[in-house]
Each structure stands twice: as C-alpha cells, then as structure tokens.
Amino acid sequence: MLTRKQHELICFIADRLAETGVSPSFEEMKDALDLKSKSGVHRLISALEEREFIRRLPNRARALEVLRMPERGDAKPAGRTRTTDASTSSTSRSISAGSTPPSPANDVVEIPLHGRIAAGTPIEALEGGTMLPVPAALLGSGEHYALEVAGDSMVEAGILDGDYALIRRTETARDGEIIVALIDDAEATLKYFRKEGAMIRLDPANRSYDAQRYRPDQVRVQGKLAGLLRRY
The missing domain is CATH 1.10.10.10 (Winged helix-like DNA-binding domain superfamily/Winged helix DNA-binding domain)
Incomplete structure (x- = not known):
C-alpha cells in the first residue's frame, strides 16, 4: 500500500x-x-x-x-x-484508472564505446568518440559506457572475445564483482575483483590464466559489469 x-x-x-x-x-x-x-x-x-x-x-x-x-x-x-x-x-x-501509459518513444540509447579491453592480459585503455546503440532494458540506473572484449580469460563467466561489455561507472567494488580495473593509470582489464590481505587480486574466469595481484594504489576501479551485448 x-x-x-x-x-x-x-x-x-x-x-x-x-x-x-x-x-x-x-x-x-x-x-x-x-x-x-x-x-x-x-x-x-x-x-x-x-x-x-x-x-x-x-x-x-x-x-x-x-x-x-x-x-x-x-x-x-x-x-x-x-x-x-x-x-x-x-x-x-x-x-x-490503471491502464498502461504510452510506451517511451525511444527504447534504444547510445552509450560511449571506449575501444577494446583485454579479458586476458591488460592492454592500454582506449578512449574514442564512437557511440554504441544499446537496448535501454539492458541498462540500469547510472552512467554507462561500453568496451569491446579482446581475449578469452573470462570465457567461464560467459564473456567472449568480441562481446561488448556494458559497464556502469563506479569507483568502488565488492568482492566477487566483475570490474574494469585501471592498472598503474595506463592499462585496463576486465576481471573479478577480490581483496586478499593488503593486496588487490584480479581473477580471470579461465583456468588457463593466473590471478593478478597488485597493491591498492596500483588499481583504480573504473566501473563494473552491467550487461553484455553480443553479435551473431
């Protein structure tokens, strides 16, 4: 009520x-x-x-x-x-009286596409002016951007090479969340976020890859995974 x-x-x-x-x-x-x-x-x-x-x-x-x-x-x-x-x-x-209001005129939104991000070893974080049309239903609240996935280290989480990772901007993360981590202000990677004692551990979702460990001052959270867009 x-x-x-x-x-x-x-x-x-x-x-x-x-x-x-x-x-x-x-x-x-x-x-x-x-x-x-x-x-x-x-x-x-x-x-x-x-x-x-x-x-x-x-x-x-x-x-x-x-x-x-x-x-x-x-x-x-x-x-x-x-x-x-x-x-x-x-x-x-x-x-x-309770009937459904008119549907929004535009159910597709455009978000910035910021280059390719490695799902294997980190690569340089790219910035670009390209926009990617995305169904609004895939996004929640907040500001979003997209990154094209390169590599196979997150395949066991269903994230494949060539997918578009839809990222909600945030500077904080909890254990177990998939994040975009900016390492040493130069390289970005998509990984599971973990705290391990005084270190930050970035875990892949592929047993062929090893976890990456960094000091907290080396890692900045740039966002967390909100969804995926895949072309067939």
Missing part, C-alpha cells in the same frame, strides 16, 4: 505523461506535492521504484515510465496540471 504522498506523486506523473508525453521535473514534483525540498521527491521516487510502480529510463533526462497504477481511492493527484481539451482529459483519466 502506498502512502498518500506516494499516491499523489504517481498520479501527478501519470497525468503529466498523458498530457505532454514528458515526465515532470523534480522541481515541478516538489511544488505539486508542497514538499520543502527535492530530496523528498527523490525518496518518493525511490520508494515507487522499489514497489515497481515506476522505473527510471537510463541515459535520458527527466525520463520516468509508469509501470502500473494503484487504485486512486480517496487520494487526489497533486493537481497542478491542466488539460487543454476533452481528448487530453480523457487520456489522463484512462491512465489514472
């Missing part, structure tokens, strides 16, 4: 999407719900995401999708939107 503010917010978002096709800004949501700060909006959005009422569309500004609507009951939407004609009003009522 949603709280009153959560209920008001999802109704406000659905009505705005029906009216304009664009989700409202956080400032507009704050004003509509009479909240003191946008941090309150962030908390409400996160709660609705966790309950799978909405989802954020990655790599698109102000992009929210309503997955399902609650029963409105006695709660009223934060009604600062205005309809301009009868057809708009009818569409707004239809979505509010």
Whole structure:
C-alpha cells in the first residue's frame, strides 16, 4: 500500500505523461506535492521504484515510465496540471484508472564505446568518440559506457572475445564483482575483483590464466559489469 504522498506523486506523473508525453521535473514534483525540498521527491521516487510502480529510463533526462497504477481511492493527484481539451482529459483519466501509459518513444540509447579491453592480459585503455546503440532494458540506473572484449580469460563467466561489455561507472567494488580495473593509470582489464590481505587480486574466469595481484594504489576501479551485448 502506498502512502498518500506516494499516491499523489504517481498520479501527478501519470497525468503529466498523458498530457505532454514528458515526465515532470523534480522541481515541478516538489511544488505539486508542497514538499520543502527535492530530496523528498527523490525518496518518493525511490520508494515507487522499489514497489515497481515506476522505473527510471537510463541515459535520458527527466525520463520516468509508469509501470502500473494503484487504485486512486480517496487520494487526489497533486493537481497542478491542466488539460487543454476533452481528448487530453480523457487520456489522463484512462491512465489514472490503471491502464498502461504510452510506451517511451525511444527504447534504444547510445552509450560511449571506449575501444577494446583485454579479458586476458591488460592492454592500454582506449578512449574514442564512437557511440554504441544499446537496448535501454539492458541498462540500469547510472552512467554507462561500453568496451569491446579482446581475449578469452573470462570465457567461464560467459564473456567472449568480441562481446561488448556494458559497464556502469563506479569507483568502488565488492568482492566477487566483475570490474574494469585501471592498472598503474595506463592499462585496463576486465576481471573479478577480490581483496586478499593488503593486496588487490584480479581473477580471470579461465583456468588457463593466473590471478593478478597488485597493491591498492596500483588499481583504480573504473566501473563494473552491467550487461553484455553480443553479435551473431
């Protein structure tokens, strides 16, 4: 069951999407719900995401999708939107009653393709201006980029030579996560991340390769694996 503010917010978002096709800004949501700060909006959005009422569309500004609507009951939407004609009003009522809102116009996003990364021994991390189109469903929240895999040391994790590794940018990692590690600020590699005493161990997923051990100051986490794209 949603709280009153959560209920008001999802109704406000659905009505705005029906009216304009664009989700409202956080400032507009704050004003509509009479909240003191946008941090309150962030908390409400996160709660609705966790309950799978909405989802954020990655790599698109102000992009929210309503997955399902609650029963409105006695709660009223934060009604600062205005309809301009009868057809708009009818569409707004239809979505509010629980039908599926229009699908996003663009379900493919483009993320930077930063060259090739070794899944065997490290190679130089390349930067490039090429963009790679990726289905939005493969990406979660956050900023992403892609790297083309070169080598076979991660084959036992299902990562093959020529695959595109979809990487979410982050500077931290937990044991067992597959990361992009930048070594000595010069070379990048895709490996499992492990802490081994005072050292960082980068493990392959191929028994033909040995683990690599480095001092913590030699390794910088550049992101962690979010998905794979493979061409056939």
